[in-house]
Amino acid sequence: MEKLRALKFDTKIYLAAFIILGLISLIFSFNKESVAPIAKEDPAPTSVDTFIPKGYVLVPVDLANADSLSSLVGDMGGVVDLYLSGGSDHKRRNIKVASRIKLLRAPLNPQQYAVLAKENDSSKILSLPGPFIAVVQNPDSKGTEVTQSASKSSVHIEYQN
Numbered sequence: 001m002e003k004l005r006a007l008k009f010d011t012k013i014y015l016a017a018f019i020i021l022g023l024i025s026l027i028f029s030f031n032k033e034s035v036a037p038i039a040k041e042d043p044a045p046t047s048v049d050t051f052i053p054k055g056y057v058l059v060p061v062d063l064a065n066a067d068s069l070s071s072l073v074g075d076m077g078g079v080v081d082l083y084l085s086g087g088s089d090h091k092r093r094n095i096k097v098a099s100r101i102k103l104l105r106a107p108l109n110p111q112q113y114a115v116l117a118k119e120n121d122s123s124k125i126l127s128l129p130g131p132f133i134a135v136v137q138n139p140d141s142k143g144t145e146v147t148q149s150a151s152k153s154s155v156h157i158e159y160q161n
Contacts, residue, residue, distance in 0.1 A: 057122045058114040062130035072136050077104040080134040
């Protein structure tokens with residue numbers, strides 16, 4: 001009689017364990033449906049022209065502070081203000097060319113940069129001699145503006161006796 005009670009007790013334990021494991025597996029099977037499937041990564045594009053929005057162009061720029069920028073901006077670039085470096089010419093130094101413009105790093109040569117500008121503003125940037133200096137801005141800044149004063153050329157007359 002004692003063996004029969006022990007057998008019934010063992011059967012109840014096994015039945016309870018089976019029901020609990022069944023409920024746990026049922027809960028985990030529903031959780032698998034809610035988890036998003038892992039997306040396969042597409043191969044990296046060989047050029048950045050696939051990212052250019054309509055009405056914009058990539059303008060390659062020569063940056064005097066490219067080495068400094070390489071450690072500040074990410075793999076793709078960042079938002080910058082663009083200034084004309086001017087070199088030794090003090091009158092052409094630190095003229096703001098563009099505000100809050102997107103700077104992109106070349107995928108095949110990380111030391112080369114380009115700015116994403118509107119098509120009608122690209123000629124203003126290209127008309128200025130480089131090198132430029134890029135100042136990193138907040139990436140949440142909205143809008144791009146090419147400064148009008150940078151496109152004006154001033155007349156400088158020197159008199160010699």
